[in-house]
Amino acid sequence: MKFCKLTDDEYDKFVLNHPQNNLNQSIQMVYFQRARDMDVELVGVKKGRKVLAATSLLYSERRFGYKLCESIKGPIMDYRDLELVSFFTLNIKKYLKKQGASEYIISPYIIHKKRDIHGAVVDGGEDNSDIITILSRLGYRHGGFKVNLTNVNWMVTKDVSGYKSDDEMLDSFYNRTRRAAVKNAENCGVYIEEVDGKNLDVFYDIIKNASETKHFHGRNREFYTKLINSIDSKYAKLLMSSININKYKDKLSQLLDDEIEKNERLTHQHEANPSKNNARKLEISNGLIKKYTKTIGEVDRYPADKNGVLPLAAVYFFCYGSEVVAAIGGAKDEFRQFDGATALYWHMMKFARANGYKKFNFYGTFGIFDEKSPGYSIYLFKKGWGGEVVNTLGEFSLPIKPIQAKLYGLLRRIKNNT
Numbered sequence: 001m002k003f004c005k006l007t008d009d010e011y012d013k014f015v016l017n018h019p020q021n022n023l024n025q026s027i028q029m030v031y032f033q034r035a036r037d038m039d040v041e042l043v044g045v046k047k048g049r050k051v052l053a054a055t056s057l058l059y060s061e062r063r064f065g066y067k068l069c070e071s072i073k074g075p076i077m078d079y080r081d082l083e084l085v086s087f088f089t090l091n092i093k094k095y096l097k098k099q100g101a102s103e104y105i106i107s108p109y110i111i112h113k114k115r116d117i118h119g120a121v122v123d124g125g126e127d128n129s130d131i132i133t134i135l136s137r138l139g140y141r142h143g144g145f146k147v148n149l150t151n152v153n154w155m156v157t158k159d160v161s162g163y164k165s166d167d168e169m170l171d172s173f174y175n176r177t178r179r180a181a182v183k184n185a186e187n188c189g190v191y192i193e194e195v196d197g198k199n200l201d202v203f204y205d206i207i208k209n210a211s212e213t214k215h216f217h218g219r220n221r222e223f224y225t226k227l228i229n230s231i232d233s234k235y236a237k238l239l240m241s242s243i244n245i246n247k248y249k250d251k252l253s254q255l256l257d258d259e260i261e262k263n264e265r266l267t268h269q270h271e272a273n274p275s276k277n278n279a280r281k282l283e284i285s286n287g288l289i290k291k292y293t294k295t296i297g298e299v300d301r302y303p304a305d306k307n308g309v310l311p312l313a314a315v316y317f318f319c320y321g322s323e324v325v326a327a328i329g330g331a332k333d334e335f336r337q338f339d340g341a342t343a344l345y346w347h348m349m350k351f352a353r354a355n356g357y358k359k360f361n362f363y364g365t366f367g368i369f370d371e372k373s374p375g376y377s378i379y380l381f382k383k384g385w386g387g388e389v390v391n392t393l394g395e396f397s398l399p400i401k402p403i404q405a406k407l408y409g410l411l412r413r414i415k416n417n418t
Contacts, residue, residue: 001087003044011042014076021109030056041056056072057070057071064407096400102404107396111392128393143397148395156390160357169349173385184338185340185342189248195240207219209330224238235319242311252295256293259285260289302335314329
């Protein structure tokens with residue numbers, strides 16, 4: 001075996017065909033990082049011409065001369081091949097020392113223990129706790145399982161590969177509310193559009209406002225500009241859901257006219273034949289007329305553009321390997337009655353099933369076990385689609401310059417506690 005740098009092609013072929021493939025270790029993400037002038041390189045282990053392990057190394061300079069190297073959701077290799085993992089660790093330490101790195105952080109894209117949609121561990125399910133032991137014996141320090149919203153380690157995923165139709169997948173959702181939301185978005189006329197340079201500002205504003213409200217890292221505008229320019233839309237999909245208020249109002253007006261006509265018939269029926277059944281139908285009709293009239297009045301005050309378009313939600317999806325990932329998203333809460341976010345997720349879930357992806361990954365999830373957490377509502381939204389809670393193994397640190405790494409860690413803890 002030999003430790004060496006890998007070409008883009010070698011790296012891509014190995015990662016794409018490995019069960020641990022993921023967006024952070026994809027060659028597309030490497031292209032994106034290069035476009036942002038980030039310090040990234042590709043290394044791995046080969047036996048002859050065969051690649052056995054691969055990872056992207058992302059370097060960043062911090063304070064006090066501390067240089068961090070990360071394999072985000074990597075390295076990609078068989079962690080139960082002790083000879084391979086030992087060989088990789090020995091050589092990465094030597095290599096990173098020459099590169100001047102102080103510490104090496106890895107975060108294998110492997111689940112810790114199989115969990116159900118409630119986050120409870122499934123008895124007899126997959127358990128990779130032994131990998132933590134393996135890495136610990138090689139000098140890696142495990143960072144625990146605390147929620148990490150930057151290097152995401154808690155998420156909700158749904159297997160979409162086994163459904164024969166979209167309707168069958170729709171019926172699999174965890175609750176009726178989510179199914180009703182899908183139908184509501186369709187009935188309201190919510191539609192999906194791809195984001196480009198012309199409507200990026202609208203997309204960014206939605207994400208920015210949502211990140212400030214929900215307390216997550218939404219990135220800056222340049223991030224999304226580089227994303228569009230450096231990664232093919234086959235992989236990175238920036239989508240928005242919107243509604244045409246003029247068309248929606250026309251539909252409401254037609255519904256109101258139809259209901260008024262129906263109400264007149266019901267009134268005559270009840271006058272001619274008073275009954276509880278006719279009275280109940282008339283009461284329902286009166287309520288609908290009141291609802292439609294009120295909604296039409298509210299619609300006139302919605303901040304739509306000159307064409308009557310009102311943006312509702314925005315999500316950046318990444319399609320790679322075996323899964324479609326909802327990487328970053330947000331919605332305008334004041335217009336949640338249109339279920340714009342639901343429309344986006346449903347659109348891409350159908351896309352994932354139709355294009356042979358195994359999983360739909362709702363990605364970063366927190367507040368799973370705490371109903372008082374600000375993230376609990378996000379968890380409930382993702383839970384409604386069914387699937388399972390996934391907790392990866394988390395981060396592991398390998399000191400390259402132990403004293404410097406320890407000092408920096410101490411200073412970082414002091415800062416976080418003040």
